[in-house]
Amino acid sequence: MTTASDCFHCGLQVPPYSDFRLAIDGQQRDFCCPGCQAVAAAIVDGGLEQFYRFRTASATKPEERAVSAKRFEVYNLAEVQLEFVHALGEDRLQASLLLEGITCAACVWLIEHHLGKLAGVMSVRVNATTHRCLVDWQPSQIDLSDVMVALESIGYHPIPATEDRQQAMRQTESRRALMRLAVAGFGMMQVMMVAVALYSGADASWEGFFRWLSFIIATPVVFFSARPFFAAAKRSLLTRHLTMDVPVSLAIGGAYLASTWATVFGGGEVYFDSVSMFTFFLLLGRYLEMRARHRNGIASDRLAQLLPVTVERMDADGGWQPLPLSGVSAGDLILVPAGTTIACDGVVEQGRSAVVETLLTGEPDAIDKQSGDQVIAGTLNTDSALQIRVSAVGASTRLSAIERMVEQAQQDKPAQVAMADRLAGYFVAAVLVVSAVVGAVWWQLEPGRAVWVTLSILVVTCPCALSLASPAALTSAVGWLRQRGLLVTRGHVLEGLNHIDRVIFDKTGTLTLGSPQVVSVVSADDAIDEARLLEICAALETGSTHPIAKAFAPYVSGVEMDNVEQTTGAGVSGVLEGDHYRLGKPAFACAKETIAQPEGQGQWLLLSRNQKPLAWIQLHDQLRESALPLVKALRARGLSLELLSGDAEAEVSRVAAELEFEHWRCNCSPDDKLAHIRDLQNRGQQVMMVGDGINDVPVLSGAFVSVAMGGATDLAQTRADSVLLGRDLRALARAFDCAALTRRIIRQNLSWAIIYNLLALPLAAAGWIPPWAAAIGMSLSSLVVVGNALRIGRRSPEATAV
Amino acid sequence: MESLYLLVPVALIFLAIAIKVLFWAVNSGQYDDLDTEGHRILFDEQPGDAPVSEDKSESSKRSDS
Known part of the structure; x- marks a missing residue:
């Protein structure tokens, strides 16, 4: 999973000159920063190093801040706890925490074991899907702040989960869906069993018994499991916009009523098996779709x-x-x-x-x-x-x-998303009209069979294959993309990618790494080597939360500075072994003499000892390695690219030139970005936005298709249509290939479903299709569709990828 | 054949019980996280490393419902 030069914990590149090692499972491992090293040490000390064998994804890089009990002490106050803690009994409280940094199931194992070891912690339950953690503890034995410190020390940042309403809604939705699916599934199995007896020719007395039996089993399936279809159909009729739910409801409701009629008064046919199976398969499709939607580890929504x-x-x-x-x-x-x-x-x-x-x-x-x-x-x-x-x-x-x-911005998402819905609407209208016409004709010819024939049209043209055609392909494509680093969370992404004309990138944190890194050290005094110089800088910057300090975090060693002082807007100073060191702007570090600054991009800091220049240090927010290949791959697909940044002109134009962007804009506020995207979309362009920060959130919400970086703020991730899981931007280029393949598969599926329906329709209209044949035909057509969709995983578009 | 009049309703009762049990399991949150539980079996415990939190979390699941 990680190569020699990648951090063993978080998988990021180990910066040059740094040296953080730890023996894990008898092997020396490299780390990118003291934060990762400390987390790994905490994990190993707790005897939980198996975490590294279990995990399926790299951990996130812990934030570089000292783990101090003090930061969490406020959470011990009763009035602060009001919002997220409740009492379970005498001396037993339960807190609901949101954890940042959960990447896979092994994290759950690690957290449960690490916290379980603390005295006073009664139980720990972590949900890897929702990133929520329920901790029961005894306040007489341990403070909540100690629990939070323990979490922070193994690299998970706890936040009190105060806004629980949406989460509760999501949970109810998913539990309800599972129960509906279960009832439909059990019902289907039982009714099918009975149906075998019915079709194989039960005599009159047994026929009645079996019919009543299937009626009893199918009733909860229709009234409980199929309820979402009826509700959606009602909504769609009220808003005068036909959706798939209307014929689905008609078929389920009609077949059920007719079968009930036949059961009570005798004669005709019963379709309880078709009703149950139909309901189960449709619910299954919707359930899988919903799980994909929920999977996007919704951390903090607000x-x-x-x-x-x-x-x-x-x-x-x-x-x-x-x-x-x-x-x-x-x-x-x-x-x-x-x-x-x-x-x-x-x-x-x-x-x-x-x-x-x-x-x-x-x-x-x-x-x-x-x-x-x-x-x-x-x-x-x-x-x-x-x-x-x-x-x-x-x-x-x-x-x-x-x-x-x-x-x-989310409310006026472009209307193209509704396109597929409209097409389905036409199809639905056509099916309804045909059924009505056929029903009317049969009513004239042979009133006794009219109802049955009409129903069998509805069942046979059951939009099952048709409605599974896209979801099956999409589910399969979404799974494939997820394994390759792109998490798709909204349904229209894969279809939408095929229509994109323009891709817009944010700069900081998207095309670049997002924080300044030490690029080079130009020593003015050859007696000191670079590693030592960086150690001194790191000692000076220890304890600072200034963004520049982060650049030096990888070089922290045992060196300790005395009298460290920060001068806002200038730099830091400190004393080491009697020498006075300064790091910062040249005028601050070396007030007495001016020396020439070396050529090169980025920011140059000067380190001085006793007012004598010691070294120039170049800091620069570097481009991601995968940025150039991505840009080339996208341009090869004929997409136009644009850079949209809140940064100053010089930096933006430099990056734009380096990556050969044809369009770029600088100094953009979140409003400007959103306005620009709206403008483009109003002119008929389909825009994809790639960004990471809070300032990108409105644009991400407004763009036709949006991608948030894996390191993005939770908020950006929840508002984006998809999240890049790894650090490799090239996953985006792969997504375009995958979307093209998916579209091809969907078209094949749709053609198959339509051909099947066109063949079955006249036969059913002529009254030649008995119910068992309709049921088999429907299942087969669905199986063909699903099987075809599974090819997406096997026939990987890797060959055409970058 | 007449035994079917008894056996089939018995099967129905079993079905009802199975669904009831599943509903209880869903409502007590056992199906909320389908990703972790599938992996849990793979996290083998070392002998002597008592799975404290596992036991406790199991009991809390019950107490919650």
Whole structure:
């Protein structure tokens, strides 16, 4: 799964000059950062190293922040716990937590075992599909914060699961669907058994008995299992838009009523077996589709999850008092410590610090904020504490405005999605008209057989094969893509990919890695080697939450700096073995002399010792390795490509030139991006958007087809139509090939289903098809469709892929 | 043949019980996560490594329903 140069834990590339190793199962393994190493060490120390054998996907990279009990201590407060903890009994509480970082079933095993070892934890239950974890614990033995620290130490970031309504809805939906499927399945098996007796010629007395028997079994199937079809048919009639559900309901309802009539008054035929089988197969298709939809590990659906749970507010006598965020109102003065997320919109009253506003702008660099400057909820305060006068909380913040924009964008998803539905509508109308005409003709000729013939038309032309034609192929294609790194979560993606004209990329975190990396070190003093220089830089940046500090995290070693001080907008300084080191802008590091900055892209930092220049360090947000092959592959398919970024012009134009993009735009706010996409779509272009950040969320929702990066924020992932699971962008090119193949298979399936129906229709209309033949014909046509769909997995489009 | 008049209703009762049990299982959350449970059997325990959390989580499943 991982090669020698990849991190054993998270699978990312191990940066040059770094050295993090650990013996696991008797083998030395490399890690990309101290975070991954620490997590692996925690796992091994707990005797749970089997995790690495069980897992089927790489773990996510743990966030580079110190695991401190302090961060979670607020969750021990009773008023904070109100929202996600409830009492199970005396000295037994249950907390519902959302876990970030669950990638496969082995994670569940790891979490359950790791937490199960803690004294005071009664039970742990983790759901790998919903990423939810229920912990029962005894508050007298252990604090909730200790449980959360334990989770963080093995690389899963816990968040209280407060917004449970949607999740509960999803759970009910899936449980209900499973029960309906089970009733239909059991019913089908039993009725089929009885049907064998009926068809093989039971005599009159037994016939009545078997008919009543199948009636009893089929009744719950019709009234419980098939209810969603009736409900949908009613809805579709009310909105005057014919869907597949109408003939389905007519066939099920009609066949059931007619069979009941025949059972009670004798004569005619019974179709209870067809009714049950029909219901079961349709439900099965829908159930599989629903599971694919739910699978997209829905973590946090709401932006509010980004905000801290508590804030420190200045009370009447000038002290700082922690209180839940819901208690804050506009006009309050709050304290935002370094390294925390700002909870409300407001104006800086006191202090100076660098704030990361990636959320709104996509710009990865921190922005200098001092008194009088506006700050926005959800942005990260990095360097030093800020006192903020609150101007907006809750629904009136910029963050909530983005959320509303997202909802709106989703509502006016392009109408092409409904295309397939409309076609089905015509087909349905045709079937209904034909049945009515045939029924009327038979009524004239032979009234006694009219009902039966009409029903057998409805059953034989049962849109079973027709309605399975696309879902079967789509399910099979979705499974294939998932194994190759693209998780498709909305139904229209595969069909939509065939119509895409233009692919739009975000830059930061999508085409690039998303955070600056050390690219090169230019030493001014040959006595010190590069590894040592980077160790010194890393020691200086330890403890900083500034984005630049992340670049040095891989080089952290035992070296400890004294008197580390951060100067906002300039750099850091510290003392090591009596020498005074500075790292940052040239003017800050080396005030006395000016030296020439080396040529090269990205950002150059200067490291100095006692005001003498020591080395230039080049930081750069590098392009992903797979970016160029992807761009080439997409261009070869004749797609037009565009780069849309919130970053400054220089950087965007450079990346655009490097990848030979024909169109690019810079300095785009989330609104600009959305407006641009809408404009393109209004002009008839079909747009696919690839992005990762919160600032991309509205565009992802608005684009015809959208892809979120695997490392994207949960919010971006839930709003996108598909998620790139690995780091390999080329999965996208494969998706285009797969979509083309899928379309071909769907067309074959549809043609088969239509040919079958066209052949069966006249025969049924002539009254030549007995019920058993109709049932067999229907099953066979469905099997052919499903078998054809399974070819997608076998005949992989790999050969044509990049 | 007359025994069918007895045996078939008995089969129906079994069917009803089976469905009832399945409903209970679904409602107690045993089918909520179909991905993990399939893999769980593969996570072999080492001798002496008592699966504490497994036992406890099983009991909690029951207490929840």
